[in-house]
Amino acid sequence: MTDGIRSSATEQSLALDALADPTRREILQVVTDGEDTTVNEIAAQVPGVGRTAVSSHLRVLRVAGLVTDRRDGRFRRYSVNQRVAAEVMEFLSGLLKVSLTDLASSQRPADGESSSRGKRRPQ
Amino acid sequence: MGNVVLSEHQVVDASPEEVFLCFGRSRQAGWLFGAECDEVQPGSVVRLALPMGRLSGEEVLEGTGRIVSVKPNRRIVLQQETPWRGTLTCTIRAEGPKRSRVRVTSEVPEDAVAWLMRRGGADPDREDDPDSWPVGLLVSSSGPASVLCGASVELAQMAIEEINADGRVAGRFLRLEVGDDGTDPRRGAAEMLRLIEHRRCQVVITNVISATFNALAPIARRAGVLLIYAPMNEGGLCQSGLFRFGERPSSQLRGSISRLMRETGGRRWYLAGNDYCWPKAANRSARRIIERAGGSVVGTRYEAIGRRRFEPLLEDIEASGAELIVSTFIGGDEAEFERQCYEYGLRSRTQTVALVLDEATRQHVGDAASEGLWSPLGYFEQLPTAANEQFVKRYRRRVGPYAPPISSLSESVYEAIHLHASAARKARSWDQSAVGRALESGVFDGPRGRVSVRDPSTVDQGIFLARSSGGGLTVDEQIA
Numbered sequence: 001m002t003d004g005i006r007s008s009a010t011e012q013s014l015a016l017d018a019l020a021d022p023t024r025r026e027i028l029q030v031v032t033d034g035e036d037t038t039v040n041e042i043a044a045q046v047p048g049v050g051r052t053a054v055s056s057h058l059r060v061l062r063v064a065g066l067v068t069d070r071r072d073g074r075f076r077r078y079s080v081n082q083r084v085a086a087e088v089m090e091f092l093s094g095l096l097k098v099s100l101t102d103l104a105s106s107q108r109p110a111d112g113e114s115s116s117r118g119k120r121r122p123q
Numbered sequence: 124m125g126n127v128v129l130s131e132h133q134v135v136d137a138s139p140e141e142v143f144l145c146f147g148r149s150r151q152a153g154w155l156f157g158a159e160c161d162e163v164q165p166g167s168v169v170r171l172a173l174p175m176g177r178l179s180g181e182e183v184l185e186g187t188g189r190i191v192s193v194k195p196n197r198r199i200v201l202q203q204e205t206p207w208r209g210t211l212t213c214t215i216r217a218e219g220p221k222r223s224r225v226r227v228t229s230e231v232p233e234d235a236v237a238w239l240m241r242r243g244g245a246d247p248d249r250e251d252d253p254d255s256w257p258v259g260l261l262v263s264s265s266g267p268a269s270v271l272c273g274a275s276v277e278l279a280q281m282a283i284e285e286i287n288a289d290g291r292v293a294g295r296f297l298r299l300e301v302g303d304d305g306t307d308p309r310r311g312a313a314e315m316l317r318l319i320e321h322r323r324c325q326v327v328i329t330n331v332i333s334a335t336f337n338a339l340a341p342i343a344r345r346a347g348v349l350l351i352y353a354p355m356n357e358g359g360l361c362q363s364g365l366f367r368f369g370e371r372p373s374s375q376l377r378g379s380i381s382r383l384m385r386e387t388g389g390r391r392w393y394l395a396g397n398d399y400c401w402p403k404a405a406n407r408s409a410r411r412i413i414e415r416a417g418g419s420v421v422g423t424r425y426e427a428i429g430r431r432r433f434e435p436l437l438e439d440i441e442a443s444g445a446e447l448i449v450s451t452f453i454g455g456d457e458a459e460f461e462r463q464c465y466e467y468g469l470r471s472r473t474q475t476v477a478l479v480l481d482e483a484t485r486q487h488v489g490d491a492a493s494e495g496l497w498s499p500l501g502y503f504e505q506l507p508t509a510a511n512e513q514f515v516k517r518y519r520r521r522v523g524p525y526a527p528p529i530s531s532l533s534e535s536v537y538e539a540i541h542l543h544a545s546a547a548r549k550a551r552s553w554d555q556s557a558v559g560r561a562l563e564s565g566v567f568d569g570p571r572g573r574v575s576v577r578d579p580s581t582v583d584q585g586i587f588l589a590r591s592s593g594g595g596l597t598v599d600e601q602i603a
Contacts, residue, residue, distance in 0.1 A: 022320075025320060029321070065244055066245075080245070081245070087177065087178055088236065088243055089127070091176055092129050092229060092231060095154075095173070095176075096129055096130070096227050098153065098154070098174065099153045099156065099227055100131055100132070100133035100153075100225060101133065102157070103133070103135060103142070103153050103156045103225060104133055104134075106145065106149065106151040106156070107137040107141065107142070107152075108136055
């Protein structure tokens with residue numbers, strides 16, 4: 001999966017749609033519980049679903065950003081996408097940074113003083 | 124992942140006094156320093172517009188919080204409540220005549236980190252406690268309805284601890300599993316599935332709005348999960364394993380409409396609310412009651428949840444000559460509607476009964492703008508019973524003075540959890556069909572008095588009409 005430029009609203013929908021299918025949810029659970037699992041290993045743990053079906057479900061999960069894969073010789077190995085934990089940290093510190101940079105620019109003389117004291121107006 | 128503590132600092136071209144003064148005054152100062160706040164003092168509610176960036180589809184999420192401590196020109200501490208819980212500390216130090224170093228520290232607890240990760244697409248909860256029964260709780264921790272649900276998780280946790288202190292239920296202790304619908308039915312459905320399939324809940328209690336609840340009912344039916352709807356609702360299709368405990372619109376409206384018409388001599392009503400199933404059902408009920416009482420409906424209007432462009436509505440209310448208003452807006456929308464009615468000048472010629480004006484929403488409306496508003500609910504934090512006083516004390520002892528107030532929407536969750544556990548004890552089983560059968564004759568003596576389940580969609584309870592005055596909701600009379 002490439003981290004290409006993609007509308008984040010679509011990303012949300014993709015993830016929700018990917019999770020709408022019960023077999024896909026089961027496959028995601030198997031990938032989550034396992035470590036670096038192959039399609040064969042996953043198919044073995046999801047009874048009644050063949051290799052081809054598992055592959056196509058994994059593709060949907062990959063496109064939705066929920067699993068990530070890497071090549072290992074002839075095999076593709078799947079794992080849960082750990083980028084989310086890093087993204088949360090990045091997001092929280094970015095949030096603090098922007099709260100300060102916005103404060104700083106609002107206080108700069110060139111940008112004008114912040115608006116007058118008094119009751120908040122509705123939007 | 125445990126608690127997360129992060130800190131950033133920046134030099135600002137302003138004295139500490141100027142920095143402190145700008146807090147809560149102007150949106151230009153950013154999401155934190157420009158948060159909406161009527162008065163910078165402990166206990167004041169704060170409204171934040173959080174830029175979510177790539178974590179959540181570039182949305183700006185509405186957040187709420189409360190100021191916890193203030194040291195003028197030195198420090199402001201803020202407890203963020205929604206969309207995730209945490210503490211924000213801003214300190215200001217002089218570094219020169221017109222220079223300050225401003226530091227912001229954020230402390231985000233574990234469950235909030237988990238919420239953020241779920242928002243980002245992951246599912247971080249993996250440990251399962253095999254020795255406890257999971258009780259699912261679906262609330263609106265984010266989105267417009269989040270104003271209503273602030274105390275719900277804490278009260279639910281308190282109920283679970285009280286139940287466990289009395290011993291096991293069907294052989295095990297209970298634990299709480301929480302989901303957030305974000306005031307969105309699709310997200311609610313996904314969270315319901317997560318609670319059932321990943322967290323293994325066989326019972327889910329919820330106080331989300333009806334729009335989400337209607338998406339949950341079929342999921343519960345297919346999975347054989349017991350679903351309890353705690354807050355006010357319009358009723359609906361019966362299905363086995365589904366219970367509705369909250370106030371019905373007709374119970375809320377009958378006594379309110381007659382009281383307001385008596386009080387003001389007014390006859391002309393305007394019905395305004397959010398655009399989804401519950402307000403529409405409530406207004407059908409309102410119309411019937413109004414006409415039977417000799418009044419007339421001079422206007423009806425619905426606004427999409429979250430839209431908050433009320434000028435056309437306010438103009439319409441004024442043009443209609445309405446003297447009385449029924450509001451079925453919810454959460455942040457209700458808060459904004461009432462503020463705008465006040466600023467538009469409608470209070471001099473109209474009185475309003477709002478069906479979801481609870482203590483938390485009233486705080487967001489503000490004291491001046493909420494003065495005189497009527498609210499008919501089954502529970503108020505100020506209900507003067509010994510049981511309620513003890514209950515509120517227990518809650519405050521857990522959360523301190525600055526946590527969100529209790530209201531009918533959160534107290535109903537507390538009661539539902541107790542009712543369910545009692546039914547499970549009576550049935551001596553966690554099999555939810557057996558528990559459901561026992562629940563059909565459930566009785567609980569709690570903060571609002573005796574609550575008896577008459578059938579899966581009716582609970583016998585009192586309804587109280589309260590009025591907003593002097594910074595709170597005071598019960599005026601019992602109307603049902």
